[in-house]
Amino acid sequence: MADNAQDVCSEYGVSVEEDAVHLRDSLLEVAGLSELFKVLADETRTRILFLLSKRELCVCDLALILEMSLPAVSHHLRLLKVMRLVAYRREGKQVFYSLDDEHVVELISVAGKHFGEMRETGGRNG
Amino acid sequence: MADNAQDVCSEYGVSVEEDAVHLRDSLLEVAGLSELFKVLADETRTRILFLLSKRELCVCDLALILEMSLPAVSHHLRLLKVMRLVAYRREGKQVFYSLDDEHVVELISVAGKHFGEMRETGGRNG
């Protein structure tokens, strides 16, 4: 019967019908993962994490480099703290942040590799 | 002078001042990467990509498994097409989609590893 059939919809393909349960269950494997991608979905946060992977920086340094307002930077750092991606320590009036996660750089690296290969093969020019 | 100094701000730390240029330039390395993370930032899209990494599926199959409306699924697939992450072929009335990118599964894998280790060490309980 339908062994590797792939249609379902109305015409009772039944195909996936059995697999549907299995496939739906398998979604547990990726449950919640998008929360991490949400963090990197903002260009500013990707930049912050990338900078912090190079060296420890205080908030006003980041604001200077990124040419952004202090509250804006602080706002992003708050999320990074909640997600436990950065560590911070107070030194006088300043607060220094550093990267506290090993997977972030890996994710950035893979994404970079992706667009790198994209440019070689994919490009939409001739 | 300031060699590994890390303060700047107003009190003329000058520290990063030189590095600021270098650090700002280095941001080119991560320019645009968040576009890929934006795709995965939505739980539904992560699920779709994950399902397509397991087998080819038509739109109504996805709608069935994800328990979502057809337009909603189609809407997400549109973005995945634009981003060249999926391939598609028409077969009669149905359109079958499949994963057409090797990095997506890698990203999902790393994210999964992240939360996996998070649960071991990080947990917010004692």
Added chain:
DNA sequence: GTAACAATTAAACAATCGTTTAATCGTATG
């Protein structure tokens, strides 16, 4: 204690995003 600076927080606003509903397109069938 006051002043100055770094940082955080809160409220307000614009902009973006995802779903729904309805309409349209494409293909197969009678």
Added chain:
DNA sequence: CATACGATTAAACGATTGTTTAATTGTTAC
């Protein structure tokens, strides 16, 4: 050609998100 079904598109709506502005907290120096 009309009907049915799968898929896409468009408009509309609600919800979320990121930045700005202003106010507040924490620390150092006078």
